[in-house]
Amino acid sequence: MPRVLLIDDEEPLRVSLTYALTREGYSVTTAADGPSALERARDSQPDVVILDLMLPGLDGMEVCRRLRAESDVPVVMLTARDRGQDKIDGLSLGADDYVTKPFDTPELLARVGAVLRRRVSARRLLEEDRLLVQRMEELLRQAPIPRITAREPQLRTPPDGRLHGGRVVVDLDSASVVVAGQPITCSAAEYALLRILLSYPNRVVTRTELIERTWGPGAPDGHTLLAVHIRCLREKIEEDPAHPRLVTTVPGIGFRYDLPS
Structure with missing residues (x-):
């Protein structure tokens, strides 16, 4: 069951989104401010974070910055602000997606599902790369000792060696x-x-x-x-x-x- 950390200071929104996410099969942990959000992130090890930009204690930008310093967990930002620079700043800090309030819950659920699928795909590619590296290392260990010598006659040997x-x-x-x-x-x-x-x-x-x-x-x-x-x-x-x-x-x-x- 994928784990979601929902961070928003609006209780009605937390309640409604928790209900919708749970119905979709997610396990949901919530936080209402920046400091508790970071604590819950460390404790619950979520698979995706839904992060409001306007938070007490620490704003969403700072929470995202600190999350990125500790983890590569996908982050979907929520905000009532629709300024282009806010979107740029959030994505620059490492957010994976950005949703402006008010939003349609099905759209948010679709975006959460999309970032999770990208994460699974990235992990699969990393695992394939790891297995390829292991195979190459195995081949290198099994490879015969190179048979070219420093004085092999068919190769050029200058007078000074x-x-x-x-x-x-x-x-x-x-x-x-x-x-x-x-x-x-x-x-x-x-x-x-x-x-x-x-x-x-x-x-x-x-x-x-x-x-x-x-x-x-x-x-x-x-x-x-x-x-x-x-x-x-x-x-x-x-x-x-x-x-x-x-x-x-x-x-x-x-x-x-x-x-x-």
């Missing part, structure tokens, strides 16, 4: 990486991918080649492994990982290490 890629230097003798003069820690797979890409600067290396050279033919979920490690590698070597300029994507083909001009 170092691959230079702008702010990135790979030392093949020590299998270490320095970025902008600072040593960084790379996983074996990240090092292998960087080693391959820097061996063919300004040339496209296909996804299949990167996967097979790093994890071997037939690696389970190789494209997922590659995407995860490329993202991690960019986090370590790019100045702006969201807009990579070194390890760039060639859509539909693979990746390329672009040497700075």
Whole structure:
């Protein structure tokens, strides 16, 4: 049974809305002022809050601000004021919807149901993301040790034993990486991918080649492994990982290490 916290200083409104919400299958807790509203919110852990803007003790804006500091519970604001700025302020503080008094009870019930459905959908997506991350971590743990070595003959080996890629230097003798003069820690797979890409600067290396050279033919979920490690590698070597300029994507083909001009 979804839990609703109804906060309004008008007793007749509290009574009528409590009756309507209860008939719709909600469990209702009420509060008549700002301080008690915050206390009830902590005690009852509601699934949605219906919050009047004009409250004694603490106004609705401050109550919403403090609720948002503690919880992501959906908030539907009620107010007799119809000023556009009030709506903007309320939504900016984190309110999910805004209803102006006087209102039709069925409309309010519909809005409460809508914010609850959005909350359920968001939680489901978060759970799906969590399961995906767990699966990716499991794949990473099960993945074979990368088979590229620092001296593999088909890869480029400069006379000084170092691959230079702008702010990135790979030392093949020590299998270490320095970025902008600072040593960084790379996983074996990240090092292998960087080693391959820097061996063919300004040339496209296909996804299949990167996967097979790093994890071997037939690696389970190789494209997922590659995407995860490329993202991690960019986090370590790019100045702006969201807009990579070194390890760039060639859509539909693979990746390329672009040497700075």
